[in-house]
Amino acid sequence: MNKTCWLILLFGLVGWGSAAVAQDVVLVANKGVQISEIKNSDLRAIFMGEKTRFADGSHAVPVTLKGGAVLEVFLTKHLGESPEEFRAQWRKAVFTGQGSMPRAFDSESSLLEYVASTPGALGYVSRVPATDNVKTIAVVR
């Protein structure tokens, strides 16, 4: 392989890596959730346990992934937290009796399944889901 090929491969990998980091998540909710968009500050407040209701007053049930790049993108881009800080905040709430940790899932498919069957559930996945059992929610900055 000549030098040019190596360079193309290198830039391609760097570009792919950057794109993977930069990509956003898709917010999904139970179909019974009445809102179609949510302010990012409200999204943060719901996932940090400060708010338990959507803007229309209905109950919100945040759900999350247990780990991985999609979790990191969601936490960094929308909550401004690292996975370690997010975990610490919730441990603090749990062990002081001030809150219950959001339900966490190993895979996007099990998260989608739960969101589809749980009124008020709000989660995130890496791409627009193929199923129409859930609805997508737009985030407003």
Add this chain to the structure above:
Amino acid sequence: MPRRMLLLLLVCICASSLYAQDLAGIEVHGFVTQGFLFSSNNNYLTMQSSSGCAQWTDGAASISDSLTDKLRVGIQLHMYQLGQLGGSSVRVDWASGDYRFNDYFGVRAGKVKTVLGLFNDSQDVDAVFLWILLPQGAYPVDNKSVFLSHLGGEVYGYVPLGSRAGKLGYSGYAGQVNLDLTDGYVKQLGEEGLVFTTAPGGKSYGGDVRWEAPLTGLTLGSSALVEALDGTTSAGGIHVPPFFMSAQYAEFKKGRFDFAGEYRRVPASATLTFGPESFPDPVDQREWYVMGSYRLLKKYQLGSYYSHYVNKALDTSLPANYSKDWVVSGRHDFNAYAYAKIEGHFLHGTGLGYYTANNPNGLKPNSNMLAAKIGFSF
């Protein structure tokens, strides 16, 4: 139940799954930590730390359930052994019902952790901190039961102040405080001849307001508490009329950096009674700390703090009436559930954490210490 059996039970709970168990909405969580302390001079926190001591174990298990959208109930059991403090008994750490009317207003009742300063309610939750020992002026690990929780109630909530003014979190509470009979303060009173069989206690009420500023990551807050303590023994007793303590604090998080600081003042006029005679035991504690930490890598965190304590009611030139502690800490997270910490202390003064019983030859004014801890949490 023997302490080792309880520990074994907690470890089994932890080992049974890496994740919190969820049985039809019921959440079970727990943590276990094991510490080690070595000091160059003096024995610290009732441990034989000058020889190296691992008599430092903490464990808790909690169970909670959301009965409705607005109502949650739960309980947490806690045991700890810190040198001669704590012991085999399992205590109810908190047990409460929590009804959240809306995002602005909620009520908790039962045994509730007391919100005071940055870390009072969470000081036992080792997994959330970089530090092995929090600043001991504000959060003395051997004397925490004085402010840790109360039997009573709390109102709490969040009030948005608009996109340009941030939001306000608040809590207000009232109830009864009872000291832990195995805690350091009761032990110190025992060393002076007042051996309590019933825990001293009294009324407590207070509140906390914290402002999350529009500048992302900045939190400013203030807490106030009024508390009284009374207790009697066959030899005498202690009477502390209601005293007012206050705390002001700030925290700023930006990227991998985290900075925090707090100032508190605790003025109290205790009276100790031995038979027919009474002796004043005045206290005017001024405590402050500043701390900073940096997440070096995803799993590594480093930090340092300085903690300052002085009892202004007494001669502040004597080492027994002040404590100044420089601390450096490091933490490594093996995964989401297990971690290890190491910490160095450069301690000047003997105003905090020392007991006559295990320092029979007196105290040297300065001591360096090395602390290490491993912890598991799920």
